[in-house]
Amino acid sequence: MWCQSCKEEYEEEDAGTCKECYEEASETEEELKREIDDLRSRLLFLRLPSPSLDASSLGHSDLLLHAIPASSTSSCSDASAEAAAARPDTPAVPAHRVILASRSPVFRAMLENEMEESRSGIIKIYDVCYDVLRAFIHYMYTAEALLDEQMASDLLVLAEKYEVKNLKAFCEKFLTSKVSNDNAIAHYAFAHRHSAKQLLETSLSAIMDNMSTLADREEYKELVEKDPRLVVEIYEAYLNRQVNTAAGKETDSSNRKG
Structure with a gap:
């Protein structure tokens, strides 16, 4: 029979598609699920508010429309963050x-x-430059940040310190x-200091894949x-x-003999 997607021949017991197209479709589906989960997470993060706080006479939509005021002397803001x-x-x-x-x-x-x-x-926030601080506050309003590796590292540190879990996860995923x-x-060292499990595991895997050159670095x-x-x-994990x-190879060998 022939796959309707790529027109390649496939075995009849395969459900309407060849193996390559089925795997590609599965990967696309998983990617879409991850994107949807990410969007849901961002929406939950952006939900207001803390009802016990005074919203400075602004409605929720007004607060979001103003986002971060372009001027540092905005008349509608009732708080500020300073790079001390x-x-x-x-x-x-x-x-x-x-x-x-409501965010932290x-x-x-x-x-x-x-x-x-x-x-x-x-x-007053210490040990941070103005650009990072502005990006941090901007994320509070938009759940968005323009990242490079340095910005992602700096924001992850701030996110951990002020318990903005969504931002920490966002930066960790990028790194x-x-x-x-x-x-x-x-x-790997950075992930250890800041309890970034996903980054830790990925970094450790990359290190172990190149153990032959590790001591020379x-x-x-x-x-x-x-x-x-x-x-x-690192050596324990390796x-x-x-x-x-070795155990896996021994099991495979035993299964073949059996």
Whole structure:
């Protein structure tokens, strides 16, 4: 019989399509499911609000339409975030209390309790540059961020600190897609510091695939000096993989003999 998709011949017991087209269709379906799940996650993240907070007389649609005001002196914002370690003339990033509190439990605690941030509406964030801070606040409104590897790393750190789980997952997914032999060690150490499981597993797999060159890499030598515990974990994982591979071969051999 002939596949209706690619017109290749296939066995009659196959359900209307050849193996290659069936696998391709399955991959496309899985990709669509992942995209739908991602969109649902973003929609849930963007849902307002915290009803106990004053929305500064703006309706929900108004808040979203204003997003991040272009001017740092927007009259409709009732809060702001400042890069505390930046130059004195660095502008603050305007925002709304209801948005910040509904996206981050850490911000919620700051703005709802008797803290300086609650009285002034100013949240000072340390160890971050203005561009990263603005991207962070922008994500709070849009669930979108324009990423490169450095921006994704910086935003992931902020997302972890302020418990913005959706953003952390978004950045981790991006970094995971960028893992290569050249950056696997750096990503592995970073993932360990920030409990990024998916990035950790992908980086470790890339490292183990290139174990023959591991000891010659400068990043490896730095890791030995800074965190030898991680080096031990890499070799433990590699030996476990070798044991599992050998066990699998032994099982296959026994099955063939049987």
